[in-house]
Amino acid sequence: MKGxxxxxxxxxxxxxxxxxxxxxxEYLLEARLAPLAPSWGFLGIPALVQMRKRGAxxxxxxxxxxxxxxxxxx
Numbered sequence: 001m002k003g004x005x006x007x008x009x010x011x012x013x014x015x016x017x018x019x020x021x022x023x024x025x026e027y028l029l030e031a032r033l034a035p036l037a038p039s040w041g042f043l044g045i046p047a048l049v050q051m052r053k054r055g056a057x058x059x060x061x062x063x064x065x066x067x068x069x070x071x072x073x074x
Contacts, residue, residue, distance in 0.1 A: 005045065006021075009049065017065045033048060
């Protein structure tokens with residue numbers, strides 16, 4: 001994933017759900033969204049991000065939030 005995609009997702013998650021994904025946790029974006037993308041018919045995360053940027057499909061926003069709203073223990 002590109003930095004601009006990480007940035008978009010980080011801002012989206014913070015504004016939409018109050019989730020903070022800072023630099024040390026950015027790997028979670030790819031790890032959790034990689035399986036989500038094909039389940040929505042996208043070839044990869046970049047296509048998923050582009051659809052979210054367009055604002056289409058509100059259920060996609062909810063699915064992204066749900067995928068990232070899983071606590072990770074250290």
